[in-house]
Amino acid sequence: MNIYVCVKHVPDSAATITVEGDNAINEKITWLMNPYDEHALTEAARIKAAGKAVEIVAVCLGKPAAENTLRSAMAMGADRSILIETDQYHDSIITARALAAAIRKDGTPWIIFTGKESIDSEGMQTQFRLAQHLGLPVATNVIKINADSGGVTVECEREAGTIDVYRMAAPCVVGAGKGLNNPNYPTFPDIVRSRKKPVKRIDLAEQAIDRPAAGMQIRELVPAVEQRTPKALAGSAADIAAQIVDILKNEAKVI
Amino acid sequence: MQPIGLLIEFKGGQIKPANFGMATAARAENRQLVALVVDTPANDAKAALEAYGVTRVVNIRTDSNGWNPAVHAAAVVAAMQENGITTLIGLTSPTGRELLPRVAARLDAPLVMDCIDIDLDAHRVKTSQYSGKTIATISMTGSHFIYGMRANVVAPEEAPAAAEVIDFPFAADQGSGFEVIETRTDGSGSQHLAESDIIISGGRGLKNAENFKLLFDCARHLNAAVGASRVAVDNGWVPYAMQVGQTGVKVNPKVYMAVGISGSIQHFAGMKTAKTVIAINTDAKAAIMANCDYFVVGDLFDILPALEKALASVKR
Ligand SMILES: Cc1cc2nc3c(=O)[nH]c(=O)nc-3n(C[C@H](O)[C@H](O)[C@H](O)COP(=O)(O)OP(=O)(O)OC[C@H]3O[C@@H](n4cnc5c(N)ncnc54)[C@H](O)[C@@H]3O)c2cc1C
Numbered sequence A: 001m002n003i004y005v006c007v008k009h010v011p012d013s014a015a016t017i018t019v020e021g022d023n024a025i026n027e028k029i030t031w032l033m034n035p036y037d038e039h040a041l042t043e044a045a046r047i048k049a050a051g052k053a054v055e056i057v058a059v060c061l062g063k064p065a066a067e068n069t070l071r072s073a074m075a076m077g078a079d080r081s082i083l084i085e086t087d088q089y090h091d092s093i094i095t096a097r098a099l100a101a102a103i104r105k106d107g108t109p110w111i112i113f114t115g116k117e118s119i120d121s122e123g124m125q126t127q128f129r130l131a132q133h134l135g136l137p138v139a140t141n142v143i144k145i146n147a148d149s150g151g152v153t154v155e156c157e158r159e160a161g162t163i164d165v166y167r168m169a170a171p172c173v174v175g176a177g178k179g180l181n182n183p184n185y186p187t188f189p190d191i192v193r194s195r196k197k198p199v200k201r202i203d204l205a206e207q208a209i210d211r212p213a214a215g216m217q218i219r220e221l222v223p224a225v226e227q228r229t230p231k232a233l234a235g236s237a238a239d240i241a242a243q244i245v246d247i248l249k250n251e252a253k254v255i
Numbered sequence B: 001m002q003p004i005g006l007l008i009e010f011k012g013g014q015i016k017p018a019n020f021g022m023a024t025a026a027r028a029e030n031r032q033l034v035a036l037v038v039d040t041p042a043n044d045a046k047a048a049l050e051a052y053g054v055t056r057v058v059n060i061r062t063d064s065n066g067w068n069p070a071v072h073a074a075a076v077v078a079a080m081q082e083n084g085i086t087t088l089i090g091l092t093s094p095t096g097r098e099l100l101p102r103v104a105a106r107l108d109a110p111l112v113m114d115c116i117d118i119d120l121d122a123h124r125v126k127t128s129q130y131s132g133k134t135i136a137t138i139s140m141t142g143s144h145f146i147y148g149m150r151a152n153v154v155a156p157e158e159a160p161a162a163a164e165v166i167d168f169p170f171a172a173d174q175g176s177g178f179e180v181i182e183t184r185t186d187g188s189g190s191q192h193l194a195e196s197d198i199i200i201s202g203g204r205g206l207k208n209a210e211n212f213k214l215l216f217d218c219a220r221h222l223n224a225a226v227g228a229s230r231v232a233v234d235n236g237w238v239p240y241a242m243q244v245g246q247t248g249v250k251v252n253p254k255v256y257m258a259v260g261i262s263g264s265i266q267h268f269a270g271m272k273t274a275k276t277v278i279a280i281n282t283d284a285k286a287a288i289m290a291n292c293d294y295f296v297v298g299d300l301f302d303i304l305p306a307l308e309k310a311l312a313s314v315k316r
Helices: A035-049 A064-075 A092-106 A126-134 A188-194 A237-251 B018-026 B042-051 B069-082 B094-107 B212-222 B230-234 B265-271 B300-312
Strands: A002-006 A009-011 A031-033 A055-062 A080-085 A109-115 A138-148 A151-159 A162-169 A172-176 A199-203 A215-223 B002-007 B031-038 B054-062 B087-091 B111-119 B124-129 B134-141 B145-149 B164-170 B178-185 B198-202 B225-228 B255-259 B276-281 B294-297
Touching: A002 A035, A002 A092, A002 A126, A009 A064, A031 A035, A031 A064, A035 A055, A035 A109, A035 A138, A035 A172, A055 A064, A055 A092, A064 A080, A064 A188, A064 A199, A080 A092, A092 A126, A092 A215, A109 A126, A126 A138, A126 A172, A126 B094, A138 A162, A138 B094, A151 A172, A151 B094, A162 A172, A215 B124, A237 B276, A237 B294, A237 B300, B002 B018, B002 B069, B002 B094, B018 B031, B018 B042, B018 B087, B018 B145, B031 B042, B031 B069, B042 B054, B042 B164, B054 B069, B069 B094, B069 B164, B087 B094, B094 B111, B094 B145, B111 B134, B198 B212, B212 B225, B212 B300, B225 B230, B255 B265, B276 B300
Parallel strands: A002 A055, A002 A109, A055 A080, A080 A199, A109 A172, A138 A172, B002 B031, B002 B087, B031 B054, B054 B164, B087 B145, B111 B145, B198 B225, B198 B255, B255 B276, B276 B294
Antiparallel strands: A009 A031, A138 A151, A151 A162, A162 B178, A215 B134, B111 B124, B124 B134
16 A cells, blocks of 8 residues: 655746756756645645555656655655656656656555646646556546545546546556645654655666657757736726727727 | 548537637648547537538547546547547647547657647647746657647638548447546536636735626626636635646636736746736736736726726627
8 A cells, every 4th residue: 555656856936947058947946846746745645644555655757956856755744765867858758657667666556646747847748658657547637535445536627617526446646736735844853854764766777668769859948038018008997997998809809 | 641630629519719720720731630529429510620621520439428538538549540640639728638648648659738839740849848938849759749739829710621520439448447436517617718818817916705706797798717816716715727827727818817916927827928918906016017018007996897897888
């Protein structure tokens, strides 16, 4: 009854991103755990606290600095972690293979959590590829989970006002959404404790993963330019309303 | 003729208009547009799809008795194989987010979601990364190519054609370990944010849940969707599905109105590609005011009722 939580080390959402070379970013910025992964860990810890899980293992494919995110994961409740080390950026086709290989080698999962997407590459697909490699069912944007030894019943928010309820046999892959919980941020003692927890480092190059024929390669990265010239709308409320209607009608042509 | 698969979506029995932009983007002399329609009577859709150049409609009928992303994705893969389709385009919509990655995973094929530009011949796309702060050009390699388009990036243009309708029954494998218990809709049936042409969003300035009525009142006259900042969501004023931003929905409307929203970096991540941004804020120094097309320095509680009145009297 082990829970694996796949976490990603990503730039802080408030960081200023500058492009270096053709297709890379300046990495000397603040990096954090992907926000959706925080929900995944919080939920894993909750399930363990209810006496249902034996061990929580955080798994990350990343550069050596990603250890910081694994330390956060352990401060949030993971018992140990695995860092699949690499010195490169990888697409989700490779990432899913690496995560699947590491989990398969490590033990027998009951639930595998991921975040529903990562806020850096915004690929929205790793959880599905991971599930495919392991031959497991998968659900995304999960906002409620009831776990038992046979599997999980999850509620997924498909869109505003639409909730899907799925039953997945264990083991299965759960993509955590924001509505799942409020992240349980670590206290100072949690952080101190996490320093003693083990991080197992394995080298991506030494993993038995096949070289896929398919791939996605970032050729070019450019800053998104914002070139708006703000114009003031002034006058009485009624004047302003009339000007807005005029913009909607004659400029945006949506009326 | 290279067949290009278009994953068609419906809302309230009608084809979502963003699908026609998708068809327009995919059209070329050497290509044949094949619409994949899943568990929806395709005959009703035929005429609409023909108007945008579709020449084959594959009417996929599964045994899933309603929405089932695992079965629907498996059926789409089978229909692609049956029709020799190696390129599939769908929308980065709630349905697309469920089906396209499942299709890509099954085929071990490259997939880029939220494309703002697609070159089907070069297998090259543009999409935003790092929460809208950069635009990435990504090239894809493989035997199949899956694309999730951002809604509204290509305006629909008609190109009438005649289409054949082909039935494609599909029986799912048993024992997949994935079962749909139910789908609950609260009847709000609100227009999905990502596909809306007009969005009016409210933030902390709205002060409470009741005041969102001011936004809904304006939205009703415009057939607009209502969005929100994270503060409004975290305070429980509106559901998370309405959150626009880095950790919410990314939208691409013709008009985005930010009402009582300061314009944080994370909020911008979700709406910066809007064509026209109109901000209403009491604080002339709020970040949104410096990065919009029109701004009103004023109290939303004065402006919104006046706007509602003005919209109500517009003749259309
Ligand atoms: C990891 C992470 C992810 C995040 N993701 C998102 C996200 O997806 N979406 C998001 O929105 N935020 C997100 N945030 C939060 C973001 O940083 C801001 O806190 C949030 O966007 C602020 O919301 P706001 O603009 O409503 O509130 P505020 O910043 O408090 O702004 C309220 C504005 O309302 C104006 N106002 C007040 N009263 C009135 C009035 N009567 N009339 C007119 N104007 C008035 C004020 O002048 C002010 O400018 C995220 C943060 C983090 C750390």
